[in-house]
Amino acid sequence: xxxxxxxxxxxxxxxxxxxxxxxxxxxxxxxxxxxxxxxxxxxxxxxxxxxxxxxxxxxxxxxxxxxxxxxxxxxxxxxxxxxxxxxxxxxxxxxxxxxxxxxxxxxxxxxxxxxxxxxxxxxxxxxxxxxxxxxxxxxxxxxxxxx
Numbered sequence: 001x002x003x004x005x006x007x008x009x010x011x012x013x014x015x016x017x018x019x020x021x022x023x024x025x026x027x028x029x030x031x032x033x034x035x036x037x038x039x040x041x042x043x044x045x046x047x048x049x050x051x052x053x054x055x056x057x058x059x060x061x062x063x064x065x066x067x068x069x070x071x072x073x074x075x076x077x078x079x080x081x082x083x084x085x086x087x088x089x090x091x092x093x094x095x096x097x098x099x100x101x102x103x104x105x106x107x108x109x110x111x112x113x114x115x116x117x118x119x120x121x122x123x124x125x126x127x128x129x130x131x132x133x134x135x136x137x138x139x140x141x142x143x144x145x146x147x
Contacts, residue, residue, distance in 0.1 A: 019076070020074050020075065020076050021054055021056070021057035021075060021076075023072060023073045024057075024060050024061045024064075024072045025037055025060060025064075025071050025072070026064065026065065026066055026068070028067050029068075030069050030087060033070075033085075033087060037071060037080075040080070044079075051078060053075070053076070053077055069087070071086060072085075110146070112126065112144070126144050126145050130144040
């Protein structure tokens with residue numbers, strides 16, 4: 001159906017396509033979190049390490065334990081900067097939501113074009129949403145994808 005640009009990602013240590021990835025790590029305490037991040041950075045700079053940034057991001061996010069202390073880095077490749085780690089801690093209390101904004105009124109023409117261009121899974125999803133929208137008894141005169 002659509003080509004997956006994941007195969008175009010360069011495995012040569014520090015370069016990748018322009019697609020950013022979120023690298024998530026967790027640990028039982030903040031010191032362990034920082035130590036794990038430092039060890040990960042040390043491992044990734046080794047010349048023999050060849051990995052797709054998207055594969056690493058997936059593994060760290062989906063195939064590792066989600067422990068109490070969390071951190072993440074957003075990067076285009078696997079060259080993770082020393083001071084780029086953003087640290088948070090899982091709250092033991094449920095969040096208290098005061099307001100929820102639907103986002104209505106913030107639309108502009110082609111605001112999702114970048115999403116379609118960068119993430120191959122976005123086009124089929126938006127196409128199915130557009131199909132549902134166009135099947136309404138009184139469909140809008142416009143299309144989500146603009147085709």
